[in-house]
Structure formats: C-alpha cells, structure tokens
Amino acid sequence: MNHQTKDHSWLMNRTAVLATMHQKEQVIAPLFAQEFGVKVIVPENFNSDRFGTFTRDIPRVGNQLAAARRKAEVVLELTGETLALASEGAFFPHPHLPFLACDRELVLLLDRVNNLEIVGEQLSTETNYNHRYVKNSAEALEFAQQIGFPEHSLVVMSDPDTNRQEEIFKGINQPKTLIEIVDFLLQKNAQDTVYLETDLRAMCNPTRMQVIKQATLNLxxxxxxLCPQCGCPGFDQIEQKQGLPCAWCHFPTNLILAEIHQCQKCQFQETRIYPQGKKFAEPGYCLYCNP
Ligand SMILES: [Zn+2]
Ligand SMILES: [Zn+2]
Structure with missing residues (x-):
C-alpha cells in the first residue's frame, strides 16, 4: 500500500535555494545533502522578514502555507534556480489542550523542472513560546531563566499593542543587555511594565530549530x-474523513475513519480506511455511550 522509493534521480545532485536569513540551513542542508546529494545554498540578498515576523512589526502574507510558497517563489526569481526550499512556523494554543502552546513547522520544496510542490510538517508541543509583562529587571531575569536563556534569546518591547518599530529589541542573549534594556524602557516611557517574549527566530531558538529538523525529515x-499509478513523488494525504464507528453502538464518532491520498500530477486517489489500524472507536469517544 505504501509506495516508497530510493530512486531520487530527479533530485540527485541538484542545487536548492533555501529562503531564509535565520540560519535554517544548519538543520536542512545536512539532511538534503545526505539523502539526495542536494546542495543547499542561501541567497545573500533575501530578506525573509518582509513576509512577516513573529514580533508583529511586519504582518504575515497570507496563511502559513501561502507564506512558505511565496518565499520559495521569490528566491527562485532572485537566483534563477529551479529548486527551492522554504520554511514557515506558527505558534498557537494546542487544538485539544488550550493551555499548552504548540509549534507547527512547514518545510516546502518547490521544483520548477518537474512542476512539483511537496510539504513536510511537524506539530510539536516542544516550544518555549511565552511572554510576560515585568516590573523590573529581576523579574525579567526570572522569566529569562524559565524560557531557556541564554541559549534561547528574548525580545523586549515597551508594549506590543502600541509599539513603535524602533523600540523592539530582538535577539537579547546577555543578562547584562537584558537588564539595561528593561531599565531603559521603564525609565524612558515612565511606565510600570515592559513586555518580554521568547525570540522565535530559528537561530535564536534551538528548540524551534529541532522542530524544523523534524519537519524536514517529514518532507x-x-x-x-510515490503515486501508485504514475510514480510521481509526494503522494500525500489531502483529506481525512471522520466517522470511525463506536465499538458498542456502531454510531459514527469524530475519530478518523479514512484518509484520502491524492497525486498532484494525475489526480489518482487512494482511500486508506482505518489509518490507526482500529476498526472501532473506544466508547469513551461516542456521543451516545459516553455523554
Ligand atoms: Zn499520479
Ligand atoms: Zn456508542
């Protein structure tokens, strides 16, 4: 059922341009070199921040996938190459556990020669995504300790809602600098608190870098x-269907009954029923048996 290949001749020994200025090549380049003999290069004149920043000074263009795709297109335009890699992260409360933050990373491959787009993904609760208002530098240092400082950097600003660009300090990874900036903002604006948040840029956040690595492995x-019909790479799930029947009453639950995979070249579809290997759901998931 799973059509896998080790024949990567369409990718072998090509050059891929990686749309980053945040050192994501650290985790992506070795994996692509080892797996496909692909040489990953980073263009010098690419500013990924114009597609959006985590610190909200520049809003993201479109949704997460659209942003990754746009970055890949732009580096191909810039360099005239035919193969691009781009990644985009998003942080939000976990869909089922709202008190837990999670990090969703996408790594996208765009190939103009074969007209292919393949996307790897990783959803992880391993993240230091966090923020706090602090009244003094002692509280700032305490927060810093909680988020894995100084290996993980901090962003400091007076107030995220009324922020002026020049007052966002990013990549803070020295206790001395942190104290100075917190004191400076408290005095300058005569306010009671300053706002700290974790710096989520990949090179400032080794925890996020690891999730990007996982997304690359998924890619x-x-x-x-491969498509079972035409052999095209990137045969992937496009839809999930809910409705796994309850083990007691056989009424459909919200659990996944089937996954639908589709080829992006020939549109061939394959329905994979019982993707978790179980034909029935625990009655605990049933609306009737466990109200
Ligand atoms: Zn196909
Ligand atoms: Zn039931």
Whole structure:
C-alpha cells in the first residue's frame, strides 16, 4: 500500500535555494545533502522578514502555507534556480489542550523542472513560546531563566499593542543587555511594565530549530512516497474523513475513519480506511455511550 522509493534521480545532485536569513540551513542542508546529494545554498540578498515576523512589526502574507510558497517563489526569481526550499512556523494554543502552546513547522520544496510542490510538517508541543509583562529587571531575569536563556534569546518591547518599530529589541542573549534594556524602557516611557517574549527566530531558538529538523525529515519521507499509478513523488494525504464507528453502538464518532491520498500530477486517489489500524472507536469517544 505504501509506495516508497530510493530512486531520487530527479533530485540527485541538484542545487536548492533555501529562503531564509535565520540560519535554517544548519538543520536542512545536512539532511538534503545526505539523502539526495542536494546542495543547499542561501541567497545573500533575501530578506525573509518582509513576509512577516513573529514580533508583529511586519504582518504575515497570507496563511502559513501561502507564506512558505511565496518565499520559495521569490528566491527562485532572485537566483534563477529551479529548486527551492522554504520554511514557515506558527505558534498557537494546542487544538485539544488550550493551555499548552504548540509549534507547527512547514518545510516546502518547490521544483520548477518537474512542476512539483511537496510539504513536510511537524506539530510539536516542544516550544518555549511565552511572554510576560515585568516590573523590573529581576523579574525579567526570572522569566529569562524559565524560557531557556541564554541559549534561547528574548525580545523586549515597551508594549506590543502600541509599539513603535524602533523600540523592539530582538535577539537579547546577555543578562547584562537584558537588564539595561528593561531599565531603559521603564525609565524612558515612565511606565510600570515592559513586555518580554521568547525570540522565535530559528537561530535564536534551538528548540524551534529541532522542530524544523523534524519537519524536514517529514518532507524527505513525503518525497519518497510515490503515486501508485504514475510514480510521481509526494503522494500525500489531502483529506481525512471522520466517522470511525463506536465499538458498542456502531454510531459514527469524530475519530478518523479514512484518509484520502491524492497525486498532484494525475489526480489518482487512494482511500486508506482505518489509518490507526482500529476498526472501532473506544466508547469513551461516542456521543451516545459516553455523554
Ligand atoms: Zn499520479
Ligand atoms: Zn456508542
């Protein structure tokens, strides 16, 4: 059922341009070199911040996937190459556990020669995504300790709602600098608090860098998934269908009954029923048996 390949001749020994200025090549380049002999290069004149920043000074263009796709298109325009890689992260409360933050990372491959787009994904609760208003530098240092400072950097600003661009201090990773900036903002604006948040840029956040690595591994796996009909790489799930029946009353639950995979070249579809290997849901998930 799973069509996998080790024949990556369409990708072998090519050059891929990575749309980043946040050192994501640290985790992406070795994996692509090892797996496909692909040389990953980073263009010098690419400013990924214009597609949006985590610190809200520049809003993101479109949704997460659209932003990754746009970055990949722009580096191809810039360099005239035919193969691009781009990644985009998003942080939000966990869909089922709202008190837990999670990090969703996408890594996208765009190939103009074969007209392919393949996307790897990782959703992780391993993140230091956090923020706090502090009244003094002692509180700032305490928060810093909680988020894995100084390996993980901080962003400091007076107030995220009324912010002026020149007052966002990013990439703070020295206790001395942190104290100075907190004191400076408290005095300058004569306010009671300053706002701290974790710096989510990949090179300032080793925890996020690891999630990007996981998403890259997922992309490599998807590249190896071939269409059973035409052999095109990137045969991937496009839809999930709910309705796994309850083990007691057989009424459909919200659990996944089937996954639908589709080829982006020939549109061939494959329905994979019982993706978790179970034909029935625990009655605990049933609206009738466990109200
Ligand atoms: Zn196909
Ligand atoms: Zn039931």
């Amino acid at each position: 490599i796996q998807k590249i190896a998934q």
